[in-house]
Amino acid sequence: MSGHLSRGTVMSEPRNLVRVCSALLAASLFAGCVTTPKREALPLQQAARHNQKGLRAEETSNLKRAGAEFAEAYRLYSSIENYPGMVTALINSSRLFRTAGELESAEAVTDRAVLLAVNTPELAPEVWFEKAKLSLLKGGVEEALLWSEKALAASPDTEQHRMLNLSARIYLGKGQRARAGELAEEGLKKSRKQSDRQEEANALRLIGELELLEKRQKGAIDRFSEALAIDKELALPRKISADLRALSQCYELMGDRVTAAAYLDRAVEVSVSHGDHKQAVVDLEKLHLLQEQIGQKDAAFKTEELIRKLRQVQK
Amino acid sequence: MITGNDNRFRHLERKVGVFVCAALLGVMGAILVIGIEKDLFRATYGVRLTAPKGIGFSQGMPIKLSGFRIGRVKSITLNDSAAVDVVLQIDRRYSKWIRKDSVARLIKEGLIGDYIIEISSGVSSELIPENGLISLDKTKALDELAEEIADKVKPVLMDIRDIIAYVNASDGDIKQTMRNLNTFTGNLEKSRERTDSLLTGSRQMLEGAFKKFDILLVKSEARIDQAQPLLEKVDNSLGQIDRKLPLLLGKVEKTLAHLESFSGELKSTSSEALPQIPQLLDKTKGVIDESEAVIEGMKWVWPLSSVMEKPDERSLVKGDSHE
Numbered sequence: 001m002s003g004h005l006s007r008g009t010v011m012s013e014p015r016n017l018v019r020v021c022s023a024l025l026a027a028s029l030f031a032g033c034v035t036t037p038k039r040e041a042l043p044l045q046q047a048a049r050h051n052q053k054g055l056r057a058e059e060t061s062n063l064k065r066a067g068a069e070f071a072e073a074y075r076l077y078s079s080i081e082n083y084p085g086m087v088t089a090l091i092n093s094s095r096l097f098r099t100a101g102e103l104e105s106a107e108a109v110t111d112r113a114v115l116l117a118v119n120t121p122e123l124a125p126e127v128w129f130e131k132a133k134l135s136l137l138k139g140g141v142e143e144a145l146l147w148s149e150k151a152l153a154a155s156p157d158t159e160q161h162r163m164l165n166l167s168a169r170i171y172l173g174k175g176q177r178a179r180a181g182e183l184a185e186e187g188l189k190k191s192r193k194q195s196d197r198q199e200e201a202n203a204l205r206l207i208g209e210l211e212l213l214e215k216r217q218k219g220a221i222d223r224f225s226e227a228l229a230i231d232k233e234l235a236l237p238r239k240i241s242a243d244l245r246a247l248s249q250c251y252e253l254m255g256d257r258v259t260a261a262a263y264l265d266r267a268v269e270v271s272v273s274h275g276d277h278k279q280a281v282v283d284l285e286k287l288h289l290l291q292e293q294i295g296q297k298d299a300a301f302k303t304e305e306l307i308r309k310l311r312q313v314q315k
Numbered sequence: 316m317i318t319g320n321d322n323r324f325r326h327l328e329r330k331v332g333v334f335v336c337a338a339l340l341g342v343m344g345a346i347l348v349i350g351i352e353k354d355l356f357r358a359t360y361g362v363r364l365t366a367p368k369g370i371g372f373s374q375g376m377p378i379k380l381s382g383f384r385i386g387r388v389k390s391i392t393l394n395d396s397a398a399v400d401v402v403l404q405i406d407r408r409y410s411k412w413i414r415k416d417s418v419a420r421l422i423k424e425g426l427i428g429d430y431i432i433e434i435s436s437g438v439s440s441e442l443i444p445e446n447g448l449i450s451l452d453k454t455k456a457l458d459e460l461a462e463e464i465a466d467k468v469k470p471v472l473m474d475i476r477d478i479i480a481y482v483n484a485s486d487g488d489i490k491q492t493m494r495n496l497n498t499f500t501g502n503l504e505k506s507r508e509r510t511d512s513l514l515t516g517s518r519q520m521l522e523g524a525f526k527k528f529d530i531l532l533v534k535s536e537a538r539i540d541q542a543q544p545l546l547e548k549v550d551n552s553l554g555q556i557d558r559k560l561p562l563l564l565g566k567v568e569k570t571l572a573h574l575e576s577f578s579g580e581l582k583s584t585s586s587e588a589l590p591q592i593p594q595l596l597d598k599t600k601g602v603i604d605e606s607e608a609v610i611e612g613m614k615w616v617w618p619l620s621s622v623m624e625k626p627d628e629r630s631l632v633k634g635d636s637h638e
Contacts, residue, residue, distance in 0.1 A: 051630055058632050088630050095632040129634055165636035187636075202637040238638075 047076035047085055054092060067096050083119035087127060094130050098137070107134050125155035125163070132166055141173045161190035165202050172209065181210050201230035201239065208246060217250045224250065237274035241267045245283060261290040277310045284310070354387065358407040361389060364419050364449045369399040371421045371430040378403050378432045385409040388432065403432065412436040413443045420452040
């Protein structure tokens with residue numbers, strides 16, 4: 001009896017009522033903080049998971065695993081005729097094949113993506129970008145230009161900088177330096193606007209190459225140094241090696257063969273450490289020549305030894 | 316005396332008449348036979364052919380098709396181009412086989428037979444008309460064939476002559492090899508003598524080795540005598556092991572019995588527990604899935620959502636403009 005009375009007393013007390021109301025209010029506010037993610041259909045989830053696994057494998061340079069994951073993602077997307085998913089998996093596969101140097105396979109999947117891109121206009125610029133890159137690698141500059149311009153015209157503002165840089169590279173390949181320079185400068189501006197550091201370095205490298213062709217070595221050194229700083233920040237070994245190689249070339253053209261040799265030596269070290277022995281051998285041969293020209297006999301002998309060792313490793 | 320009443324002159328007119336008739340019949344028969352032989356009574360038609368040379372052709376020479384005579388050469392004349400025009404007279408019955416693509420060939424019947432003209436029946440549906448031209452297939456004459464064979468055999472004979480000269484050359488490889496072979500067989504005798512002396516030496520060495528082996532055997536016997544006490548000790552040890560082994564085996568047997576009862580208990584326990592394992596696993600998986608879902612949900616509850624790393628929303632491998 002006393003318990004019943006006491007409970008009634010508790011509930012009727014204004015202070016406790018305020019507490020209960022406050023708790024309810026807090027709970028309702030807290031409920032607003034909870035968001036339940038929208039659940040997609042199971043095959044879509046599975047396909048997306050395979051695609052993500054492929055991306056992670058690609059980041060760790062496990063190309064074989066990445067290829068298998070993208071192929072499985074494509075299979076799952078195909079089974080439900082999901083065009084955006086199919087095109088995404090095909091673009092990813094093409095980029096993998098391109099990295100592995102299997103251009104014919106890359107072209108085959110890209111051609112399939114070109115056909116499917118009609119159904120996914122939002123991914124079409126990426127497909128055309130890929131097509132342009134492949135054409136450029138195969139030496140079809142005119143064809144590459146057609147695809148890159150198509151991609152540039154259709155791409156959203158957030159992706160324009162990449163397309164501009166690619167078009168600039170193609171114009172450079174065609175020998176139209178002025179047009180290449182304009183596009184690269186625009187690409188640099190937009191890359192900075194989008195905070196895309198990798199493309200910013202690409203644009204700087206392009207401008208550096210143009211400066212070098214115009215015999216403005218000092219300007220080229222500045223651009224390559226800027227690109228090198230960014231590539232170091234992003235930890236991209238191949239790009240770092242390319243920047244160091246370009247800097248070596250600048251100093252060589254300026255007649256400073258000692259500094260040129262020092263930069264080339266750094267480029268070699270980066271390539272060897274990264275496992276890019278093919279590029280390392282090319283650079284070492286150039287370094288050997290430079291060392292002989294500046295009279296560094298011992299260093300030249302060591303370089304020769306290293307070339308021999310790397311060639312054996314390559315075999 | 317011959318008189319008009321002689322029996323020999325009886326029916327004389329009739330007899331003369333019969334004789335004259337028989338003679339006339341004989342002459343007509345001969346004309347008929349010759350006419351048939353010369354194809355005078357057969358319907359024929361002419362076909363022309365042009366040959367570069369008239370050698371082998373003769374008037375009246377037979378023309379054959381598949382081995383059967385079908386006509387004769389009617390005439391041979393020299394034309395304005397110094398070639399020979401030959402007119403063939405062919406039995407009209409066989410005209411159906413003489414077609415536009417038929418070919419005439421001048422061949423010999425057998426190796427020493429006379430020349431004949433052999434015509435092949437063509438496959439064309441069009442026939443050669445009266446006085447039409449049939450083509451002549453040029454066959455090689457015997458002397459041409461002989462010359463051709465001689466041309467082919469000549470290099471072979473030259474090669475054979477060279478080979479014989481090479482074999483006969485006094486300083487050539489063959490003669491030199493023969494001389495080397497002679498020297499070699501001469502040296503073989505010396506080698507045999509050396510081998511004999513070597514075998515004698517080996518025999519002496521073997522005798523020495525056998526003597527040493529005898530000495531070794533004597534020494535080994537002495538060593539075995541020395542090892543005798545050691546063997547006795549080993550024997551004693553084995554006796555002790557033999558005594559203790561049954562006790563040891565008894566203990567092992569007890570241990571095994573315990574182990575057996577334990578494994579029996581384990582078996583019964585596992586037979587009860589095993590069927591429950593799949594269900595248990597299913598439940599566990601369900602609990603894990605639920606937990607994952609709860610954790611996933613918790614991630615997006617404030618304030619956790621503010622500290623959680625955002626999931627990778629990227630779906631494309633980054634397309635670098637300069638690789």
